[in-house]
Amino acid sequence: TVLSSVTSDGFLQCLSDNIPVGLIYTQGSSNFTDVLVSSVRNPRLFTSATVRPLCIVTPVDASHVQAAVRCGRASGVRLRVRSGGHDYEGLSYRSERPEVFGVVDLSNLRAITVSADDDERPVPPTAPSAWVDSGATLGELYYTVAKNNPELAFPAGICPTIGVGGHLSGGGIGMMMRRFGLSVDNVLDAKLVNASGDLVDRAAMGEDHFWAIRGGGGESFGVVVSWKVGLVKVPSTVTAFNIVKTVADQGAVDALTKWQDVAPGLPTDITIRVIIQGQRATFQSLYLGSCSDLVPVLNSSFPELGMTSADCLEMTWLESAAFFQFWNRRTPVEALLDRKTSLSTFTKNKSDYVRRAIAKEAWESIFSWLTMDGAGMIILEPHGGFIGTVPDGATPYPHRSGVLYNIQYITFWSAGGEQEGATATAWIGSFYEFMEQHVSESPREAYVNYRDLDIGENVVVDDVSTLDSGRVWGEKYFAGNFQRLAAVKGVVDPTDYFRNEQSIPPQSTAS
Numbered sequence: 001t002v003l004s005s006v007t008s009d010g011f012l013q014c015l016s017d018n019i020p021v022g023l024i025y026t027q028g029s030s031n032f033t034d035v036l037v038s039s040v041r042n043p044r045l046f047t048s049a050t051v052r053p054l055c056i057v058t059p060v061d062a063s064h065v066q067a068a069v070r071c072g073r074a075s076g077v078r079l080r081v082r083s084g085g086h087d088y089e090g091l092s093y094r095s096e097r098p099e100v101f102g103v104v105d106l107s108n109l110r111a112i113t114v115s116a117d118d119d120e121r122p123v124p125p126t127a128p129s130a131w132v133d134s135g136a137t138l139g140e141l142y143y144t145v146a147k148n149n150p151e152l153a154f155p156a157g158i159c160p161t162i163g164v165g166g167h168l169s170g171g172g173i174g175m176m177m178r179r180f181g182l183s184v185d186n187v188l189d190a191k192l193v194n195a196s197g198d199l200v201d202r203a204a205m206g207e208d209h210f211w212a213i214r215g216g217g218g219e220s221f222g223v224v225v226s227w228k229v230g231l232v233k234v235p236s237t238v239t240a241f242n243i244v245k246t247v248a249d250q251g252a253v254d255a256l257t258k259w260q261d262v263a264p265g266l267p268t269d270i271t272i273r274v275i276i277q278g279q280r281a282t283f284q285s286l287y288l289g290s291c292s293d294l295v296p297v298l299n300s301s302f303p304e305l306g307m308t309s310a311d312c313l314e315m316t317w318l319e320s321a322a323f324f325q326f327w328n329r330r331t332p333v334e335a336l337l338d339r340k341t342s343l344s345t346f347t348k349n350k351s352d353y354v355r356r357a358i359a360k361e362a363w364e365s366i367f368s369w370l371t372m373d374g375a376g377m378i379i380l381e382p383h384g385g386f387i388g389t390v391p392d393g394a395t396p397y398p399h400r401s402g403v404l405y406n407i408q409y410i411t412f413w414s415a416g417g418e419q420e421g422a423t424a425t426a427w428i429g430s431f432y433e434f435m436e437q438h439v440s441e442s443p444r445e446a447y448v449n450y451r452d453l454d455i456g457e458n459v460v461v462d463d464v465s466t467l468d469s470g471r472v473w474g475e476k477y478f479a480g481n482f483q484r485l486a487a488v489k490g491v492v493d494p495t496d497y498f499r500n501e502q503s504i505p506p507q508s509t510a511s
């Protein structure tokens, strides 16, 4: 149901009574669209048909987030929270169905404070921690941490413009997860505005609520304003490489087939992910050590790769963060601070997990999919190591023990190209169907941070998302943890105030 303008007026009035008006952009504001697109990463979700918010609030203090939630509750207007705007389905700033809602854009809340002392953590090795606001980007976090001390780092994803808020809400897979776990495995505390508008930390929200926000997906459990993260110790020199293998004459199929057995079992300080596009597989690696130690290990465990010291690029960990994004070791690390996103490319993404190595003949077929019209690319992220030792229920991310690797499917086309878009979308859909036989089943797993609305959307009945509709997509993202997430939601937000097309539905506490 669409709210009446009377309710919307009440909401806007409440906001302007409680938040400096300069931080509120209504549809009539001259810069409304500029602010709205400022962090849109996938303009496929931003067309003339997109359901836009009534207003955007850009808090500079947690009290403004609290005011927005209280005004929204009082007037029955929902809020969508945006940190970095990288949601693959744009759920942080648009609604799939007609709806009156406001956006709380956290991009002004991006302070990062590194503590001086070592933290007492069960996860080795202990290192200092940092408080990072949700509106900071991963690039800003990496830069600030490493400039403070080049032997400190944080394990998280590759694209530097990703927002900390959404990323940490969904997991955080990256080049150091085999050694240190996901980003969420390194979250120690958080400050969150709950459905009553109160600002609570870990102790005040309780362990169930704190468990849910570390990977249960954004939006569902309140607005996380700030996170306390455990930093990790890295050597002053790390080694990176990109080794390309073509199918025709460099043995890409053999190397990939072998990679599946090798990569998840390598020493945890070696990560080799694979990017496959066209008839080429790029083996991209980070080793937390120097070249001379890496070469013999890979030559004995993975001779098909043919790695030599000529492939090694030795650099600092911060430089490696820039290298994996820009594929050029000369790009200055300051490029990690650039928050600008481009509106030139539309994308559609999907994901899978592989628990049994895919046979060589099947890889030959997979490569033929990558030559078809509309073909994009796939990225394989090895698991195993530390990430596989964390129990499935320790955080909402269930893809742990027994997972060999994650697959991300990506297709892209130039903005607005309708025919191109139809071909690309058809390709990714059919390829995903073809892959069913090769990937995890019951449930077919998916990664919540690679948001995909094709796997299911909530149905809302009597103004509450139903548990049955949520289970369809929820068990793919969270497996056995879905039920616990729904139970937590039932306690912390029983009326389903914080919701979107794939938010956790509340399990009624009465039942």
Ligand code: FDA
Pocket: 041, 080, 081, 082, 083, 084, 085, 086, 087, 088, 090, 091, 092, 106, 134, 156, 157, 158, 159, 161, 162, 163, 164, 165, 166, 167, 169, 170, 171, 172, 173, 174, 217, 218, 219, 220, 222, 223, 224, 225, 449, 450, 500
């Ligand atoms: P955005 O602001 O769009 O939010 C995403 C979701 O979280 C929305 O539902 C939003 O409402 C909610 N949310 C945001 N801030 C919140 C807050 N403070 N409190 C509560 N809810 C909040 N992932 C990965 O693990 N490893 C990787 O290497 C990559 N690489 C990558 C590259 C590129 C180019 C893209 C576009 C995406 C990735 N990702 C990724 C996926 C990425 O982790 C995922 O899209 C994150 O949710 C993005 O977080 P943002 O804050 O940018 O998104």
